[in-house]
Amino acid sequence: MKDFLLNLRQRAWCTAGARYNAARRLRIREWVSTCSLALLSAVSILVAFAQRIYSPTPNTVLDNYLSSFAVGVGILLLVVSLLEWGARYGAKAEALHRSAELVTSFQIKVAMSIAAIDAGHSATLDEVDQLRVEYDEIKDKCGENHDPRDDALFRASHRHDRDLWKGGNVAPGWLGAKWTYVKWVLAETWFFALIWLVVAGGLAYSIWLPKA
Numbered sequence: 324m325k326d327f328l329l330n331l332r333q334r335a336w337c338t339a340g341a342r343y344n345a346a347r348r349l350r351i352r353e354w355v356s357t358c359s360l361a362l363l364s365a366v367s368i369l370v371a372f373a374q375r376i377y378s379p380t381p382n383t384v385l386d387n388y389l390s391s392f393a394v395g396v397g398i399l400l401l402v403v404s405l406l407e408w409g410a411r412y413g414a415k416a417e418a419l420h421r422s423a424e425l426v427t428s429f430q431i432k433v434a435m436s437i438a439a440i441d442a443g444h445s446a447t448l449d450e451v452d453q454l455r456v457e458y459d460e461i462k463d464k465c466g467e468n469h470d471p472r473d474d475a476l477f478r479a480s481h482r483h484d485r486d487l488w489k490g491g492n493v494a495p496g497w498l499g500a501k502w503t504y505v506k507w508v509l510a511e512t513w514f515f516a517l518i519w520l521v522v523a524g525g526l527a528y529s530i531w532l533p534k535a
Contacts, residue, residue, distance in 0.1 A: 334458070348470075348472075348510065350413070355511065364400060389529060419465065
């Protein structure tokens with residue numbers, strides 16, 4: 324019974340850690356999304372001002388390009404805004420964080436049962452099975468789930484814990500753990516990094532266009 328409870332506590336610990344990471348990742352995505360959309364709005368306005376200052380003559384190459392660029396940024400802003408709004412990253416992060424808190428409380432409850440066994444108290448099969456059922460119910464209450472990358476980051480963050488690396492699995496080194504973190508961050512930021520590369524490239528290209 325004790326071995327099963329130890330395994331259940333570890334599973335709960337890993338689940339809570341992964342869901343905390345998932346909540347953090349989605350909050351990063353929400354923050355990057357909000358900042359990027361706000362800055363894209365500013366860029367579309369600044370392009371309109373720049374067009375009047377640097378290309379006051381209509382129908383020049385630069386004037387036509389800046390008009391097209393401003394329209395393109397506006398369309399991009401609208402599309403990305405709708406996609407990000409529909410994804411509900413903030414709501415998902417909140418749900419995962421609440422689930423992680425419940426799993427953490429459950430882990431403490433299991434730890435108390437293990438301590439009771441160590442103190443000489445016995446645990447019946449029904450009591451242990453109730454804990455298993457409770458763990459499954461807590462997980463099922465949350466409609467969202469963490470990604471494998473969230474679990475990978477948790478395990479990499481605890482690479483010195485031997486219990487997490489049983490069965491022939493090799494714990495990553497310091498560099499491997501850092502690379503796992505970088506991939507975890509890039510999973511939610513590469514999309515906006517690509518958008519800003521395109522926008523920055525479009526702005527840079529306008530410098531080489533004739534103003535008259």
